[in-house]
Amino acid sequence: MNPDWQSFLIQHGATFEAGVVQHFGDTAAELLATRQDTVLSDLGQFGTLRVSGEEAQTFLQNLLSNDIREVSSTRAQLSSFNTAKGRMLATLLIRREGDDYLLQLPRVLSEAMRKKLGMYVLRAKVKIADASEEIVTLGLSGANAQEILTGQFGELPQLPLGFIGAAQASIIRIGDTRFQINTGTPQAQALWQALSQHAQPVGSVCWDWLNIRSGIPVILPQTQEKFVAQMVNFDLAGGVSFKKGCYPGQEIVARMQYLGQLKRRMYLAHIDGAHLDSSEVPQAGDELLSAATEGQPCGMIVNASPAPGGGCDVLAVVQIASREAQTVRWKSLHGEALQFLPLPYPLPQG
Numbered sequence: 001m002n003p004d005w006q007s008f009l010i011q012h013g014a015t016f017e018a019g020v021v022q023h024f025g026d027t028a029a030e031l032l033a034t035r036q037d038t039v040l041s042d043l044g045q046f047g048t049l050r051v052s053g054e055e056a057q058t059f060l061q062n063l064l065s066n067d068i069r070e071v072s073s074t075r076a077q078l079s080s081f082n083t084a085k086g087r088m089l090a091t092l093l094i095r096r097e098g099d100d101y102l103l104q105l106p107r108v109l110s111e112a113m114r115k116k117l118g119m120y121v122l123r124a125k126v127k128i129a130d131a132s133e134e135i136v137t138l139g140l141s142g143a144n145a146q147e148i149l150t151g152q153f154g155e156l157p158q159l160p161l162g163f164i165g166a167a168q169a170s171i172i173r174i175g176d177t178r179f180q181i182n183t184g185t186p187q188a189q190a191l192w193q194a195l196s197q198h199a200q201p202v203g204s205v206c207w208d209w210l211n212i213r214s215g216i217p218v219i220l221p222q223t224q225e226k227f228v229a230q231m232v233n234f235d236l237a238g239g240v241s242f243k244k245g246c247y248p249g250q251e252i253v254a255r256m257q258y259l260g261q262l263k264r265r266m267y268l269a270h271i272d273g274a275h276l277d278s279s280e281v282p283q284a285g286d287e288l289l290s291a292a293t294e295g296q297p298c299g300m301i302v303n304a305s306p307a308p309g310g311g312c313d314v315l316a317v318v319q320i321a322s323r324e325a326q327t328v329r330w331k332s333l334h335g336e337a338l339q340f341l342p343l344p345y346p347l348p349q350g
Contacts, residue, residue, distance in 0.1 A: 001044050002133050002185045008192070009042060012201065019107070020045045023203035030202035031308040034209060038142025040192070040199040041207045043180070047110035047132035049103040049117070055125040056101055063120060063248060064092065065229060067241040071096050076163045076172045078216070078239035080229055081113065086252030087225040088232070089116065091218055091239070095163055095172060095182075102182075106220055107132060136188035139207045140199060141178040148198045149179055152191075161238075175214060209305040212313050215268060215343040217302045222285030230256050231317050232266045232302055236345055265347060266302060266317045269338040271330055273311035282312045282330055289333050290319075290326035298322040301330075314338070 001019045010016065013024045021042045023030055033039055051060060060068040066079035076095040080088050090113050093104040105113060110130055118128050140149060149156055149171065157164050157173040164171050169183035169191065183191055211218060217232040228249075229240050235257065242257055256262060271282055281304070288299035299318035307313040316338060318328055329335040 002136070005136055005185050005188055008189050012192070012196070014042070014201070015203075020204050022205070024201045027203060027205060027306065030200070030206050031209065031306060033200045034141065034202055034206040035308040038140070038144040038148065038199040039202040039206060040195050041139040041141075041202050041204060042192075043137040043139050043204065043207060045107055045204045045208070046104050046137060047107035047130065048135050048137070049105070049110060049114055050097075050100055050129045050131040051103060051117075051126060052100040052129070053124070053126040054099075056099065059121070059124050059126045060094075060101055061244065062246070063117065064094075065234070065240045065247060065249075065253065066094075066238075067244040068094070068101070070241075071101065072163075073165060074157070074163055076161045078161070078234070078237055080219070080234060080239055081117070082229070082247070082249035082253070083225055084248050085225075086228045086249030086256075088219050088227050088229060088234075089113065089224050091234070093172070093180075095170065097165065097170070102131065102135075104137070106218060108221055109219075109224075134184065136183050136185055138181045138183070138188070138192070138195070139174075139178070139210075140181065140195060141175075141207070141210055142199065143177055144198065145177050145179055148195060149181075152194060178210060178214075205305055208303065209307065209313060212268070212303050212305050212315050213344070215266070215315065215345060217266060217315055220284045220303070222283065223300070223302055226285075226300060227302070227317060228256055229253050230262055231264045232315075233343075233345075233347070236347070263321070264299065264317050264319055265323075266315055267323060267338075268341045268343050269314050269316055269328075270307060270341060271304075271312045271314060271336045271338060273307075276311070276336065281306070282314055286331055288316060288318060288328050288330060288338065289335070290322040290328050291333060292322055292326045293319070295333070298326075298328060313341075 287297040
């Protein structure tokens, strides 16, 4: 994180760990505010790769799961970068800045993915750089978010993943009451002061919880190469194009869509915190078990976050048969049971 921006946030009450804002004094209260009120979060848990050059669009079109040609001055996009076997290496939120493409992904993956993508450049007229230090990304969520941003910027994007770029900042509509604002370090301090007059500052875990509740997965180091896109509902979230040309893993993803029998899907669930040891809480990559699988894992946690009021909310890939017929438990057959919750979008039947 840019040191000037980090110092500014510390002066305004932020507590950091590994370069990410953990809280502004009280995580439990901040989570409750995230559920009930309008909140402001620094999204330093994410980094940004800048892909530039006259062949940038063709380069990304040949590598990513979605149709990069649909990213425009008014539209952002979800996509993924996969192995040749169709296993997800990274989930991406992509936007344009002029002719450049900006790929947002977890900061812990930024450098590894920069190097991985760079292996494909060869003679292409493309440059890939880590732009994380030059961009400040903020999240605003809650019933008053649209009114606050309209007062600050005027026009806002109206459709999901709609995008508006301006001199001061760019804005992506993440959901009905949730927006992402991208700006430069010089403008970030004034923008934070303006927005925080109307929204409560909260730690990164609060935005992570909102992502989980929206049913949008974020691939982390613990879950790289664990899932094909459909397992984490990326086809339902609009992160896969089945009409574009080839990309790494495309044949596997297409075969699963048209010929395969999908045996696992991602679900939203709550894990009660009454018996959880504070030193050991659900994490991405944790295995899930049910009696039907005879001690073998029936699933895996994709993302986990403390939930308002206690316990954890998780996105979990689970065998469809186990979800329908058995109790699914965290880490062992005696672990806490997953209490399944409705996702904000329907799952296919059958």
